[in-house]
Amino acid sequence: MSIIVVDDNATNQLIIKTILTKAGYSDLKFASSAQELFDLLGLHCTLVKERNAELILMDMMMPVMDGLETCKVLQADSRFKDIPIIFVTAVGDSNKMAEALDAGASDYVMKPINRMELLARIRSSLRLKKEIDWHKERDQRMKNKLELAKQVQRSVLSKVIDDDNISIRAVYQPSSELAGDFYAWYRIDQHRYGVILLDMMGHGISASLVCMYISSMLRDTITRVSDIEQAIHELNHSMNQLHMEDELINYYFTAIYMVIDTKEKKVEYVNAGHPSGIAYVDQQAALLEHGCGAIGLFQTLTVEKQTLHYQDNLTIILYTDGLTDYMNHREDMPAAKLAELLNDKYKLEPSAIVGLLLPQDSDAIQKDDICLVKIETK
Structure with a gap:
């Protein structure tokens, strides 16, 4: 399991790393821009690199492509649309937050970061991801069984x-x-x-x-x-x-x-x-x-x-x-x-x-x- 932290500010990355490491999350990856995130995930590759990415913590305000647009790009790709995205942001505009949730984000945390709040929201998002993965695996098993039943029926x-x-x-x-x-x-x-x-x-x-x-x-x-x-x-x-x-x-x-x-x-x-x-x-x-x-x-x-x-x-x-x-x-x-x-x-x-x-x-x-x-x- 890995958590990817996307923030162009090195200090913010360090703060989040410290909180998550002390909480027992050891598989952490960092990106300073949307492009670095895409490279980590292998967005433009046929083979997805970061298959075990369980969660993305992302800043709203980033250079070139902001968090909102980045979220929309990931949601448009079936390989990544089920990865929970939590925005960690100083933007206090409720309309902006609503827009982020509509774009596919699962949650958000306001800066300055409250450690307990961040960890609670991470646990909630990971539980949701686990549930989604379970349903996907079950649906795939059912699909495989239906395909076998179809072949038997035709035979x-x-x-x-x-x-x-x-x-x-x-x-x-x-x-x-x-x-x-x-x-x-x-x-x-x-x-x-x-x-x-x-x-x-x-x-x-x-x-x-x-x-x-x-x-x-x-x-x-x-x-x-x-x-x-x-x-x-x-x-x-x-x-x-x-x-x-x-x-x-x-x-x-x-x-x-x-x-x-x-x-x-x-x-x-x-x-x-x-x-x-x-x-x-x-x-x-x-x-x-x-x-x-x-x-x-x-x-x-x-x-x-x-x-x-x-x-x-x-x-x-x-x-x-x-x-x-x-x-x-x-x-x-x-x-x-x-x-x-x-x-x-x-x-x-x-x-x-x-x-x-x-x-x-x-x-x-x-x-x-x-x-x-x-x-x-x-």
Whole structure:
């Protein structure tokens, strides 16, 4: 720990040095001007020299650049803005002192220096610095954990499938570090594929953890349970296990879950409270309508499976409501309108579709995750 004393008067430096040394502060550095202070700190260097500077005691009246301007320079640099600055000054103008505090100084001591007052204000400022440093370290640890969680979350998203039977790919634009949208698909056997797109309630750590919980059981559920109605019931049961008595709400998600059979040329699906998907069956648009409520919202669900047949080709577009909300300024957009907009665009790559649908010059802030999944049979 070091304290830097900035004063162009050698006598004042000696007085402060004597007071601080007797009080047990041994790591002291001295500067006679703002420039010397900047050199000590390494203000104009890429590598900060004085990383352990805990406090600056600074005179208000100094040559070339006064204490007030010096304080403003340090406050404008993120590397030094958290170092407490105490002005030690003979200036008795209360307006000047108020200006100094507004500029970022933490406190001031009037000359002639009262030893007890100076030491008390130093202790107070150092306690504040310790508290700030603790919060910064905690925030950095949390940031590192969030980054790791984000990487884990991205790693469990399904990779592109592009084989002799089908092509499945997605585009995903999370609104925050940890998102609530999730998609997965698995090859069940030679001709059947299970696909799910879900939108978890909320965002952040809770939503991400629940997504990881669901992803851990999805592969087994999709590949083991041949009946998709039973699969939805199992997912609903699993979600209800997360209920906590101290919370007023259950965790839940909306989803479209489907099994595509490329040999029988049919799609069985359940829409659990999710925005209607759009299927282009032999180039004719059909909506994948609701089949039950959101998963996890109630203990029991009445699930209604739907079946879709096709002859030559099939393209399915699944999306979360973040896409239509952003397109329509957070107002509901009917699926039929989106199907009409996509009528001559659904053959494009998912990223190109999203790029065309989203407003290019909008000042709107993306408040929800945007996800689009495209499925094409061959």
